[in-house]
Amino acid sequence: MGLVLGDAWLWAAVEWSPPAVAEFYIGGGFDTPTVVALLVAALVKAALLWLILRAPAPGPLDRRAKALRRLLYLAVAYALVLRYPIALLPDAVDAAFQLALWTAIDVLYLLVIRWRSRMLRAAAGAVFAVELAAMADVLLDELDLPELGSGYIVELALMLGGVAATLITLVGQRRDGRWSRGTQTAGWLSVGVYALVFPLDVFGRMSGGDMTVPVMMDALGYVGTVWIAATARELPAEGRPADLPPARRRVIRVAVTAVAVLPIIALIHPEATPHLTYTGWSMDCYDRPSFGDLKPAERDAAFLCRARSTEGGVPPMFPDSLSDQEILAYGRALCRAKDRDEQRALLTRAGSASARSADQWDLVYVCPEIVGAAHPELLWSTTEAEAANAAYIAEKNAKCRDPWPRTKGVVQATANYFLFVDGDPGYLVHDPEDEAADEAAEQAMGKVYDDSTRVGVTDSAVLIGHVADVADVCLTVKAFRTPPPQRTAGWDQVNEVPIVSRSGQLTVPEMGEGGEVGAGAPMPNLAIAGKGRYRLRVYVRVDDAEEEQHLVVVFPGASRKRLKLKPRPVAGRALSFNSPSSGGRRAVARGAGGRSQAELWS
Structure with a gap:
């Protein structure tokens, strides 16, 4: 009856599932091998069902x-x-x-x-x-x-x-x-x-x-x-x-x-059949171990993972038709290529669907002696990378000084604030426990370019933009119980804005583990009077070496006015409102990845 009524009913008769399920598999109809397989399977399942339904043996x-x-x-x-x-x-x-x-x-x-x-x-x-x-x-x-x-x-x-x-x-x-x-x-x-x-x-x-x-x-x-x-x-x-x-x-x-x-x-496959140790959907390939954490015998497998990876929806570096041995040979040839054009030519010869060239952090697994000579940090283990990252952050923090050393706040901290190297408008002072924290951060980011102060304000979030072409800023935060003196001398810009703490917290995001964005040291809670309204004063200056310094002062205050205490930059200084194009000096120590400030807030 299945043969007479059509493929859907044949599927239902053999597979014991509704005909509607077959529509997912049929497409333009079953081909001859599938029909033959269904007929053979029908006989096999009928015989097995006969054995299953035999009567129980008598006996107590x-x-x-x-x-x-x-x-x-x-x-x-x-x-x-x-x-x-x-x-x-x-x-x-x-x-x-x-x-x-x-x-x-x-x-x-x-x-x-x-x-x-x-x-x-x-x-x-x-x-x-x-x-x-x-x-x-x-x-x-x-x-x-x-x-x-x-x-x-x-x-x-x-x-x-x-x-x-x-x-x-x-x-x-x-x-x-x-x-x-x-x-x-x-x-x-x-x-x-x-x-x-x-x-x-x-x-x-x-x-x-x-x-x-x-x-x-x-x-x-x-x-x-x-x-x-x-x-x-x-x-x-x-x-x-x-x-x-x-x-x-x-x-x-x-x-x-x-x-x-x-x-x-x-x-057992014929010799001509590609031997595939790892493919793009192998679970082991979701991890990206550091070169220094791998044993020599594991490094080839790590490269094969990267070479066959389809992460991000991009085509793999090499097609599945190539064996592991061929891919490893191509990988070592890519290491010896003179430039990226020669790498692309090798990938084209290998049948790669990807037009991109090979990255050094992928090739290091197959030719560490070549890649390591130019990029020794790629040979580090996770422990070594963490130590180098901690040393780099400590060095950057040590260069930052408190601009008001004699004026002590109730709480205060000085650290380097690392910006996302591919373009961050600035850093955030916000109430992280506010139910609308994400929405407030997005609104503040949208308002940061409303005027020349580069300070975006919403109720519980203030986004403070950097004014020079820098990858990080020296940031000092202080909280006072009463308004401190203005002391605008020596600063390029001084602005004062309102901010609300609904949960009793106001702080600056810190750099998380393995992160690229945030303060390099713990930041205190600036809402020292608990829930309520505060005033936030921002001091900004750029020195002759194009290093940018910020001072953020927070104190209780009910006023909702925005004040430009020193609205114009120093005469003769050209200020830029773009992120650096050469901020990769930090990415070397802390990995090639990173997230934008907006992603960090989310």
Whole structure:
């Protein structure tokens, strides 16, 4: 009927899912290999379903064995039917149901199966615990709670818990003696099917939209259900099924051998096939380790990650058609290229879809002796980079001096404020706990260019712009209980504006760990009188060496006026309101990345 009514109904007949699901896969209709695969899968699934639905073996059962049989048949019903309506519920419901079901089954396995060894029973309990921990981990993930797994070793152990549980259950069945060779063979075949998942999944990815492999994987997946049903069927101790005839046993041995050998064959590629250690979607490639943190044997893999990365939606440096060895050879050739034009020519020859040249922080993994000679900081470990960054910040802070050393504030601090090297309008004085802090910061940034003072004001945020072409400014902040003297002499600009603290805090953003923007030292809370209105006075000057210095004074005050106490710059000095184009001297010490001030506020 599926062949007569069309592809959607053929899909529904074989895959046991609604015809609407098939529309996602059909497109212009199934090709001949997919139709053939569906017909073969239909026969395979029909045969497996026949084995699943065989009547239970007669014989007495105690209370525990009856409970185990019912739960095993419930697991079979879930695999065949129940998973479809349960899929309509939240994923956490499905995860909780499976955890409860298999917890009960595993406990009854320990009690019902005659293990004939305390050590084997204890080992089975440990393996079942790992399997259940993996299910619990899935449930915690669905509930957005902290997961059990941390690290690849734990994740791998949890992933293999189900396989180990199947294996040790098969050992127990063999020692028990109740279950026939056919049932045990189905169990071993289910393990073989699990082993086939990875190579067949890789093959399916390489074959693009071909549906042959997914259809066959779905059909073979019911072998495990056959084993569960057979385990439930043969629970009675009396009336043990007779062994299979020798001819059928030989056929089963051949099938088991084929399932065991096929995964190995699938993993072996011809010499001409590219060997892919890492691809752009490998989880390991999301991290970018420092060169100094890697062992020599790990550096090639790190470069392969970068070479195949599609981070940011850009094409990878090299296509997947190249093997790892070819990419490493091209990488070393890129290191020896005379200029970027020669690098682009090499990438074009390699079939790269990216027109960009190679970056030094990528090439350092394959030719550290070449890149390190020009950029020794790229050879640093994370510890060395952090030490260099801390030393650089301390050096910049040490160059900044308090312009009012004899006028002590209730709280005060002096530090270098690092601006984003690709263009920041300035720095922020704000109430970070205000519910509308983000909105206030955006509004202040929009107002910073309203007049020549370069001070953008909203209720709880003030954005103070820099006036020279600088990458950072020396910043001193002081808080007073009463207005201090104005003392405008020696300053290019002095402005006074209102600001509100709704939470009892006013401060300047500090540079976070690994950040590029913010104050190089902790900044105090300038709202010393708690919640309320304050006045904020800003002093700005640029010395002969084009170094910019700011003094921010905060004190309680209800006035909402903006005052220009010294509105014009010093005569003859040309002031710029742009960020530097050569601020990369700081990026060398603290990494090539960075975020703008607006991103930092968000």
